[in-house]
Amino acid sequence: MGKFPARIFSPLSAQTNRKKEELTIMDMTPQEYQAYVKRLAPRSPIGKDTAFAFCVGGAICALGQLIQNGFLSLGLAREDAGTATSICLIFLSALLTGLNLYNSVARFAGAGTLVPITGFANSVVSPAIDFKSEGFITGMASKMFVVAGPVIVFGTLASALYGVILMLA
Secondary structure, eight states: OOOEEEEEOOHHHHHHHTOTTOOEEEEEOHHHHHHHHHHHSOOOOHHHHHHHHHHHHHHHHHHHHHHHHHHHHTTOOHHHHHHHHHHHHHHHHHHHHHTTOHHHHHHHHGGGGGOHHHHHHHHHHHHHHHTGGGOIIIIIIHHTTTTTHHHHHHHHHHHHHHHHHHHHO
């Protein structure tokens, strides 16, 4: 691979030379640049992040189970209780996203908030909130499915294809 010039701002050279505007230009190969970035990037605490994701994801699932048990104790059939639980979890996720609390939990818990139903609700509500200043139709309504839209389309097409395969088999 050939060399390419990479412009890299070096805070140490800027402090040494007392010129913060000065850029250090270095000729680096892509491999050298990757090694440079890896050396300067902060280390990720994988064990701690995994534990938080596991605990928060498990807490969301446990909350869902508690909600379902509550609906079952009210006399709903298991299927109806499952549907009501899904609706409650979607509502709670959308509410927490609207109150800007879901993002705070996600920063703390990482992938633990990606429990499918709550993460999906967050991915629909978050862009809608971000683009509400552009208006109801051109902003919120059109941008609501920016993240979730491809998932919905792929899921629908995959299920239709699967159904055709099962029908032909």
